[in-house]
Each structure stands twice: as structure tokens, then as C-alpha cells.
Amino acid sequence: xxxTCFDYARAHENQFLDELKAFLQIPSVxxxxxxxxxxxxxxxxxxxxLLAIGFPRAEVMPTHGHPIIYAEWLAAGPEKPTVLIYGxxxxxxxxxxxxxxxxxxxxxxxxxxxxxxxxxxDKGQLFVHVKALEAFQQTAGAPPVNIKMLIEGEEEIGSPSxxxxxxxxxxLLRADVALISDSHILGKDLPTIVxxxxxxxxxxxxxxxxxxxxxxxxxxxxxHNPINALCAMIAKLQDEDGRILIPGFYDKVRDLxxxxxxxxxxxxxxxxxxxxxxxxxxxxxxxGYTIIERTMARPTxxxxxxxxxxxxxxxxxxxxxxxxxxxxxxxxPDQKPGExxxxxxxxxxxxxxxxxTVEVRDLHGGEGAIxxxxxxxxxxAFRAYKAAFGRExxxxxxxxxxxxxAAFQKMLGIDTILMGFGLPDDNLHAPNEKLAVSxxxxxxxxxxxxxxxxxxx
Ligand code: BES
Ligand code: ZN
Numbered sequence: 001x002x003x004t005c006f007d008y009a010r011a012h013e014n015q016f017l018d019e020l021k022a023f024l025q026i027p028s029v030x031x032x033x034x035x036x037x038x039x040x041x042x043x044x045x046x047x048x049x050l051l052a053i054g055f056p057r058a059e060v061m062p063t064h065g066h067p068i069i070y071a072e073w074l075a076a077g078p079e080k081p082t083v084l085i086y087g088x089x090x091x092x093x094x095x096x097x098x099x100x101x102x103x104x105x106x107x108x109x110x111x112x113x114x115x116x117x118x119x120x121x122d123k124g125q126l127f128v129h130v131k132a133l134e135a136f137q138q139t140a141g142a143p144p145v146n147i148k149m150l151i152e153g154e155e156e157i158g159s160p161s162x163x164x165x166x167x168x169x170x171x172l173l174r175a176d177v178a179l180i181s182d183s184h185i186l187g188k189d190l191p192t193i194v195x196x197x198x199x200x201x202x203x204x205x206x207x208x209x210x211x212x213x214x215x216x217x218x219x220x221x222x223x224h225n226p227i228n229a230l231c232a233m234i235a236k237l238q239d240e241d242g243r244i245l246i247p248g249f250y251d252k253v254r255d256l257x258x259x260x261x262x263x264x265x266x267x268x269x270x271x272x273x274x275x276x277x278x279x280x281x282x283x284x285x286x287x288g289y290t291i292i293e294r295t296m297a298r299p300t301x302x303x304x305x306x307x308x309x310x311x312x313x314x315x316x317x318x319x320x321x322x323x324x325x326x327x328x329x330x331x332x333p334d335q336k337p338g339e340x341x342x343x344x345x346x347x348x349x350x351x352x353x354x355x356x357t358v359e360v361r362d363l364h365g366g367e368g369a370i371x372x373x374x375x376x377x378x379x380x381a382f383r384a385y386k387a388a389f390g391r392e393x394x395x396x397x398x399x400x401x402x403x404x405x406a407a408f409q410k411m412l413g414i415d416t417i418l419m420g421f422g423l424p425d426d427n428l429h430a431p432n433e434k435l436a437v438s439x440x441x442x443x444x445x446x447x448x449x450x451x452x453x454x455x456x457x
Contacts, residue, residue, distance in 0.1 A: 005135040005452075009444045016131045016444065017114070017437065019049070021107040023123050024116040030066055030090035030157050039066045039153050042089045046151060047071070049130055054137040058149075063161035066090065066153030070172070073133070075142035081454050082146035084175035084414070086404055087126025087182065088155030091118035092429045099431035112437050119435035120426035125181035126151060128421055128440060132447035144455035148175055155182075155404075158202070158364030162404060166411050177377045178408045179450070181443065183398055183420030186268065188436060191385040191393035191446075193378070194418035196297070199331035199368035200401045201340040205230065205348060206359045207308075207323040216319040224355035226323040227308045233351045233358070234325060237301055237344075242285040242294075244301050244329075246347045252334045256297055264292050267396055277425060296397035300330040326363070330399065337365025366403025371415045376457050381417045384449035388442045400428075419446065 003011070028042035029035040043060045050058035050071045058071035069089070074082070094104035094117045102108040107116035118124065129149075136143040150173065152162050166173060185192040209226035210219070238244055256264075269292055275283065285294040294300075308323035310316035329340055345360035352358040372378065373395060385393040398418070405416045421443035427433045 003139060005132075005139045005448050006445060008139050009131065009135040009441070009448060012131075012135075013441050016127075017109070017440070019131075020114070020124055020127050020440070021116070023049075023127060024107040024114075024118050025105055027094075027105045028090050028118070028123075028153065029093050030154050032093060036066075039090065043067045043069055043153060046089055046130075050149065053130065053134040054142065055133075055149075061165075063154075063165060065157075065161045068153065068161065068165055069149065069151040070169075071149040072147065073143060074146040076144055076146045076455065080145050081176040081457065082148060082174070083451065083454065084148045084150060084173060084178045084408070084412075085126075085129050086178055086180045086408075086416075087129075087149075087151045088122045088153065089126070089151055090153045090156050091121065091123065092156050094431075096431065101432055104431075104433070109437060113434040114437050114440070115432055115434045117433050119433050120184070120422040121428045121433065122155070122182045124435040124440060125421050125443070128181055128443035129179070129447050132444050132451065135444070135448060136451070143451055145451050148173060158366065159403060160364065163407055163411075166404075166407055170411060173412055175412065175414055177454070178405075178412075178414055178416040179419060180402060180405070180416050181419050181421055181447075182402055183400065183418050184422035184424055184426060185420055185439070186394070186396070186424065188423065188438060189389065189391060190268065191389040191391060192396050192420065193381055193385070193393045194398040194420060195373050195395050196333070196370040196397040197368050197402050197405055197418070198296075198299070198399055199333075199335060199337055199366050199403065199406070200328060201331060201337040201344070201365045202326070202328045202363040203341055203344055204361045204363055205325045205327060206361070207233075207352075208321065208357045208359075209323075209355070210319065210321050213321050214319040216317045219319050223319055224353060225319055226356050227320060229353055229356045230306070230308070230323040230325060233348060234303060234306075234327075236351055237327075237347075241287055242300070244299065246301075246343050248343050249299070249340065252336070252339075253299060254333050256293065260297075261293065263395070264296065264397070265290070267292055267394060295399040297332060299332050299335060301327065302329075303327050330401065331368050333368045333370050335368070337367060338362075341365060366401050367406035368401070369405040369409060369416075371405065371409075371418070375415060377415070377417055377454065380453035380457060381419055381450055383453055384419075384446045387449045388445035417450070419450065421446070
């Protein structure tokens, strides 16, 4: 007797989890050059998985950086929709190692959690769909809709090769809707669909003072210290409430409509729990906006790192030659990353005292996006979550960034369904990243329902 795809997935949960562990063992850290061979290994591993579960075509395609995996399975026929599934096989660096309770590349299940770098972001989440497709293959011979997969290895470093790849392969990637699982739901029993993402502009600032490091006793008081100068400039980027002072920064910010504010206010939110999760005693930020609004729908500016001079143990009386800072800004529709990087560079030049020189370099950027909430595909996603989680999902915006969503809108003319299976406390980009095992398995069920629903549209 042939079982349904849903039964097959339930019967093979242990196998799926073991395979995910094998994928997570490969340290595919895109930003660290010594992991280049691991990046290739991860890409080849995934391609072989896709071939093994029945994809007639799956290729590791070279780019100037880490390779992209492209696969397609167009067995459903031209009258059925085509779904473009995007994910990323690269992960953030695991450091600092000493803060991990289990080794980052030795996936470990404790209770309902699978701990490993990439468990949630994004190997575990993209693997959900791979296993759903296997269930279709094993029970029906092929998925009920046409599938294209685009899995990149540079998401965590700003996707430098992705836009050119999409532009160059517009025909190959042509689809009716995109599907991405690289975000989270609000709770294990609180399924959530993200309909908006923030964008990003990321710059590095280099301030140069004297031609070389100087003795701070001999020159201090008469030579401007570039670290002091940099801190003074950074202090002028924002007022004490977090309002950004870069001229023109808010010009394109789309205001929140009263209806949307009312919708966001309905999102379940416990202030005390939020404070405890963040590990802070009180919140901070733009007056007049709730925490939900500030983290999901307002732009931000954060100094991500600042260095220069002497930072080793003990004291050194140096007047340093240089100071550096990395600064990122989360953007909302319709702020453009290139324009915002230009505005902050101009502002730094205007703030720079005549005693130092300032260089602002653009590291990377990505646009935010808002997707349609009233499409038939969105309705299909709602029904899928309802079937797998037993509860209707709620719609939220997301503070993180997945720039490919805007790229798909612009270059392929399609919207994305952001079907997350992570949780807010998955420790993304931090020690002890995890994925709830139950979310992984429910994710497979949700994917099966979603693709089945799409085929019936
Ligand atoms: N998976 C995240 C995006 C995300 C984070 C979605 C939190 C939902 C909740 C993604 O891998 C990521 O970290 N993106 C970067 C993008 C940046 C490098 C342009 C980010 O948001 O910092
Ligand atoms: Zn991610």
C-alpha cells in the first residue's frame, strides 16, 4: 500500500534528522578563506542529495565567489505553477568557540533542540524543503508543482555574486512564486508569515591622523587623536533616543499606515519576556514607536565594531595613527542602500575635523521588501501552516534582511512566501545556534501542504 507524502515524512523523521546532521557537520563558513574547501564540499553534498531524491538536473555552478547550486524538476507540466525555492548553505563564523556548550559542527540533539551552527540559519530550514520533495518522490514519483532551487553560499557576506547570477539567468529562474525559509515563527505553536523585511547599508570608516603611532606624552595635546575624532563623529550620527541625524536619512522612509500599526499592535508580545531574552533591563529607541515597530518597521544605525590603537592586556600610552569603525544601517522600504551609503559618507566628510582624514567605504547593501498579503499563494501558505501547526498563522514584519526578496521582485517580477520555521531564540549568528526538532518536522509537513495547495490553485 502506498502511503501519503505526509505519512512518509512522519515515518522517516529520524532519517531526515540524521541527514541534516551530516549537512551541518560541514563547516561552510563563507567569510573565512580557510573554509573554501568546505564550501565546495557543502555545495557538492547538497547537489548529490538533490540528485538522489530525484531531481533530473542539479548543478554546482561557479561564481566569482562561492558556488551557487541550481536544480530543477519540472515534472508537473506547464499547466502547473513553478516554485523557486531559495536558501543559503553558508553559515556565520562559530567564534567565540568557548561559549558553545556543544561543538558548533558536531550537531547535538538535547531535548527538542538540535544545536549546531547553521541549524536554523539556514541549512536546517532549507533542508525542510529537500525532505518534503523526497516525500513526494517516494510516494507520487515527483512533486505536484514544478520546482526550481537556487541555493547560494554567500548570503552571510552580502551575496556579492547573487544579483549578477539572477540577472544573467533570468530565463532559467523564471517562476510563478518564490519560497524562502530563512526566518522565524514567534513560538512553537504560533506559526507566523513574514510579509516585510528590512534592507541594509553597511559601511566601514577609516580615520587617519598622524603618519605613524606617536608617544602620547610627547605629542598628546597638540595632535588630534583619530580614535577621539572618530568617537566624536559617531556621537553625532544619532541623538540619545536613537533618531538618526544623517541629513536626508528619513526622506524615503515609508510611513506606517494607521491600519498597519493596528495590525502590528495585535502581535502577541510580552515586554518582560522580551527584556529577559535580550538580557537588558530596559528598552531604548525612537520615541513614539512600540518595540515591535522599532524592530520590524523602522530604520536603525548600529556601530558593529570599532578599533584602533592598543587593545591588548595592560596599558600602552599610544597616540594612534588610525581608527576604524564598521557601521550598519537597517533600512525600510523605500530607502535605497546605495543612496544611504552615499548620505552617511557625505555626512562623515562634513563632520570631519581638519586635523584628520576620513574615508568611508561601502561594504555591502541590500534592499528591504514588502510582499503582497492578498495573493492566492499567501492563502495557500496560510492553509499549509494551519494544517501542520493546527493554528492559523499571523502576519508580521521582520527586522532582519533577506535582500534576495527585492531582487526577485525586480528581476523576476515575482513575490516570495517567507515560510519560516526557526524561533526567535534560535541564537542566530551567536553561540549555541539551534533549531527545534519539532519545528523541523512540522516544517516538512507545512512544505508538503503548501506545494500540494499550490498545485490545486
Ligand atoms: N536568516 C537571516 C535573516 C533573518 C534574521 C531573518 C532574523 C529573520 C530573522 C539571514 O541569514 C541574515 O542574517 N541576513 C543578514 C543579511 C545581511 C548580511 C545583508 C542580516 O540580516 O544581517
Ligand atoms: Zn539566513
